[in-house]
Amino acid sequence: MSIADPSPLTCPDCGASTQVKTVHSINADRAPGYRQAILDGDLQRVSCPSCEASLRVEPSLTYVDEARGLWIRAWPLGALPEWEALEAETLMDFERLYRGGAPRMVRDLGERLSTRITFGWAGLREKLLCDAHDIDDATLELVKMRAMRASSALYVDEDLTLRLSEVLDDALLFVWLEGPAEEVLEPLAVPLRWLEEIEARPMDWNRARHSISGGPFVDLNRAPVA
Ligand SMILES: [Zn+2]
Numbered sequence: 001m002s003i004a005d006p007s008p009l010t011c012p013d014c015g016a017s018t019q020v021k022t023v024h025s026i027n028a029d030r031a032p033g034y035r036q037a038i039l040d041g042d043l044q045r046v047s048c049p050s051c052e053a054s055l056r057v058e059p060s061l062t063y064v065d066e067a068r069g070l071w072i073r074a075w076p077l078g079a080l081p082e083w084e085a086l087e088a089e090t091l092m093d094f095e096r097l098y099r100g101g102a103p104r105m106v107r108d109l110g111e112r113l114s115t116r117i118t119f120g121w122a123g124l125r126e127k128l129l130c131d132a133h134d135i136d137d138a139t140l141e142l143v144k145m146r147a148m149r150a151s152s153a154l155y156v157d158e159d160l161t162l163r164l165s166e167v168l169d170d171a172l173l174f175v176w177l178e179g180p181a182e183e184v185l186e187p188l189a190v191p192l193r194w195l196e197e198i199e200a201r202p203m204d205w206n207r208a209r210h211s212i213s214g215g216p217f218v219d220l221n222r223a224p225v226a
Pocket of ligand 1: 048052225
């Protein structure tokens with residue numbers, strides 16, 4: 001079952017109000033259209049009825065895809081500073097739903113699910129892209145770390161995030177995004193082979209890997225960039 005409700009939204013450009021269908025729970029096995037809408041960047045996006053600005057309600061939902069083994073809690077970007085509490089809450093909810101007193105079949109299913117938490121649409125979309133391209137999401141964060149170390153520009157603004165945008169034949173295309181609206185600032189391409197190079201030298205990346213994947217929040221933002 002996928003659950004959706006209408007939510008009011010005020011256009012930041014002109015002040016007009018509109019309604020957006022907001023999803024709280026997605027079952028991608030039964031409603032694969034939601035998965036595609038997240039990948040396309042269309043979910044919970046509308047045009048302002050007055051000025052036609054593109055508006056999007058941030059995610060606050062649970063995303064389950066049993067066939068692909070994904071169980072993701074997605075929050076708005078503004079909740080990022082509370083990731084530790086949200087991670088603990090997510091682990092408790094997962095425990096209650098898929099372990100403990102759950103029926104055997106449900107517990108078996110839980111064994112096959114990776115639990116993740118994400119912030120913002122680009123964070124959720126990134127996990128779906130990793131899954132679609134068979135990329136280990138922790139290794140992807142290490143690729144970002146390497147790219148940031150190699151970059152001459154320093155991005156230390158807490159409003160900025162680096163997210164995977166596209167997987168090309170020989171490159172990973174990232175974008176720097178700003179603020180809750182996730183406005184694209186600039187692209188950053190790195191060689192696709194960096195994934196293999198990092199995985200081929202596990203000892204070199206061991207500490208960094210631990211620092212970004214100690215729980216369901218597999219993300220550079222759980223550790224300062226060292
Ligand atoms: Zn408007």
